Amino acid sequence: MPAMMKNSEGNHIENVFNKLLKDIGSPVDFRLPDYLYKTRLFPTYTFIKRNIYLTKKKKIKRRPEDDGIFCSCGSSSESSVCGRDCHCGMLLSSCSSGCKCDNSCINKPFQNRPVKRMKLVQTKKCGFGIVALEDISQGEFVIEYVGEVIDDKTCETRLWQMKHRGETNFYLCEINRDMVIDATYKGNKSRYINHSCCPNTEMQKWIIDGETRIGIFATRDIKKGEHLTYDYQSRLPLWSC
Numbered sequence: 001m002p003a004m005m006k007n008s009e010g011n012h013i014e015n016v017f018n019k020l021l022k023d024i025g026s027p028v029d030f031r032l033p034d035y036l037y038k039t040r041l042f043p044t045y046t047f048i049k050r051n052i053y054l055t056k057k058k059k060i061k062r063r064p065e066d067d068g069i070f071c072s073c074g075s076s077s078e079s080s081v082c083g084r085d086c087h088c089g090m091l092l093s094s095c096s097s098g099c100k101c102d103n104s105c106i107n108k109p110f111q112n113r114p115v116k117r118m119k120l121v122q123t124k125k126c127g128f129g130i131v132a133l134e135d136i137s138q139g140e141f142v143i144e145y146v147g148e149v150i151d152d153k154t155c156e157t158r159l160w161q162m163k164h165r166g167e168t169n170f171y172l173c174e175i176n177r178d179m180v181i182d183a184t185y186k187g188n189k190s191r192y193i194n195h196s197c198c199p200n201t202e203m204q205k206w207i208i209d210g211e212t213r214i215g216i217f218a219t220r221d222i223k224k225g226e227h228l229t230y231d232y233q234s235r236l237p238l239w240s241c
């Protein structure tokens with residue numbers, strides 16, 4: 001880049017920076033909430049919307065209809081919307097192009113339903129946790145559990161590394177043989193949902209366009225302000241607490 005351009009660009013940025021400082025005014029003392037200092041646990045993960053595949057196996061791109069999973073809900077003249085008796089829904093498979101229902105089909109929890117509003121909070125005994133910011137009805141999709149999809153070997157390596165670092169929080173979820181979702185480095189707020197023996201959500205393994213994905217669904221009506229929890233024992237042999 002010619003020196004002139006570099007200089008003028010540099011000056012421009014400097015001007016903008018000075019203007020920003022002027023707008024902000026004099027510096028003020030600011031202290032983060034105490035719990036952030038005590039726990040030294042600033043969330044240091046990268047937010048992602050969808051699983052990232054690090055395994056060579058990649059996602060198995062099979063269409064559900066190839067496995068005979070499709071519904072004929074739309075073929076009845078009454079409604080083209082799938083209900084409780086939808087074959088796909090019963091098999092925890094999202095409706096796909098092989099189905100007779102139309103685009104308004106609601107048996108697409110991961111695609112069509114917005115993630116519930118929730119916030120990260122500090123708990124007394126379990127580090128961070130998640131609190132619902134809205135009422136959630138029983139059976140509703142809450143959020144997808146996403147992370148890096150790794151194989152057993154990588155998982156083992158990572159577990160050793162974490163042990164050596166003295167980590168006590170684990171974010172691993174086994175989805176298939178030799179496939180683990182690891183939300184340690186990349187994920188979303190679902191990674192902060194804590195364990196309870198009396199939980200209000202559960203993990204469900206769904207097939208979405210041939211890809212196995214994990215959804216968190218409400219097992220009962222949840223009130224705004226309640227902590228979200230699920231039972232780690234029921235699905236996640238790799239989690240410990």
Ligand SMILES: C[S@@+](CC[C@H](N)C(=O)[O-])C[C@H]1O[C@@H](n2cnc3c(N)ncnc32)[C@H](O)[C@@H]1O
Nearest residue numbers: 126127128168169170191192193194195240241
């Ligand atoms: C998926 S993380 C949940 C978020 C975690 N609390 C954090 O601060 O990042 C799982 C870890 O949280 C902790 N944890 C979750 N539920 C717990 C519970 N009921 N009692 C104690 N620790 C818990 C354990 O350290 C566990 O390995």
